[in-house]
Amino acid sequence: MGEYIMIELAKFSKYPSGRDAGDGDFNGARFRDEVLVPAVKAAQAQNKKLKVSLSGVMSFGSSFLEEAFGGLVAHEAATKAFLQKNLVIEPGQPSYKRYEIAIWNYINKAG
């Protein structure tokens, strides 16, 4: 139960942007569907927690964060309760704490 499935968001893109395919290649829906959802399923199957590191990403727009993380709940890929218990956001640096707070705001108000 102490183990994590690790996601480094910077490996998806150092400059993620937009909500869906029409907004660019590294958009929120693609990150959600290709990276987050499989990781959530793996975490559920293996009874592990999920850790998402924001380190190495240059910046975020909150439209991307809402689509990616809020979208997990909105598209029913994960429940709020599951994410609150099993998702850890690692800011990577002090100034990225605002992104961590924004992610949780989107998860908590989704659905």
Added chain:
Amino acid sequence: MTTIHQYLGPLIAVIVAAVIAYVYTSYLSYLASKNEIIKEYFRDLDEIEAMVGEYWLGPHELPEHNVRLTTVGHQLRAKLSSTDLYSDVTKSILGEKIYSKYEKLDVELFMAATGGNFQTKAMAPCPATYGIVVSKIHELKSALQEARTGMFWKR
């Protein structure tokens, strides 16, 4: 011996006065440095307000403005990311109470300024979003002003 004793009292008085002057001057320099840092935060917010106005009120539907508005969007995102809010220096400057208020407003500013249709193909001028963002910026400035006046006038 008598000569030394004559000057000892005044000498001690001068030394004590010099130490007090040094300590007080150092304290004023310290307050001035904090004030300069807070002024930088004000300037950051002014820049963000200008970019937000250009981006959220700009004519995204007109192709000839695409390059400029796209550029402003990237600059806005980078500027928001670069504001050094979460350093220990900032916490010590603002104090716990004002810092927690500022942190909450900062996140709300980020979510409003880069949310919705920000950097999407559906992006269109949105005066409502602009109004919300400007309101958050002015609340942030108010918190900074509170920190600034608190440095000099304790209640």
